[in-house]
Amino acid sequence: MKNKVKILRIARGWSQAELASRLGVSRQTVNSIENNKYDPSLPLAFVIARVLESSIESIFEEEPKV
Numbered sequence: 001m002k003n004k005v006k007i008l009r010i011a012r013g014w015s016q017a018e019l020a021s022r023l024g025v026s027r028q029t030v031n032s033i034e035n036n037k038y039d040p041s042l043p044l045a046f047v048i049a050r051v052l053e054s055s056i057e058s059i060f061e062e063e064p065k066v
Contacts, residue, residue: 002061006034008052022051 009019009030016034020027025044032038033048040048049056 001039002036002063003033004054004059004061005030005048005052008054008059009034012052019051023047 005019009016014022016030017027020030023030023044024047029038029040033040045056045060049059052059
């Protein structure tokens, strides 16, 4: 799954640590999400969308299957 978390975080001038604090997760979790190494749970995806003031659909995109 691809996402726009890093783009939206940087647009707000937040560090990974600041976003992590707002989400209630570790900085390492934010890093893993941004680098597409970890897909967040649905409840966490809702929190991310709320904090970044965007819809889940506009943040997360399923990668096409080959």
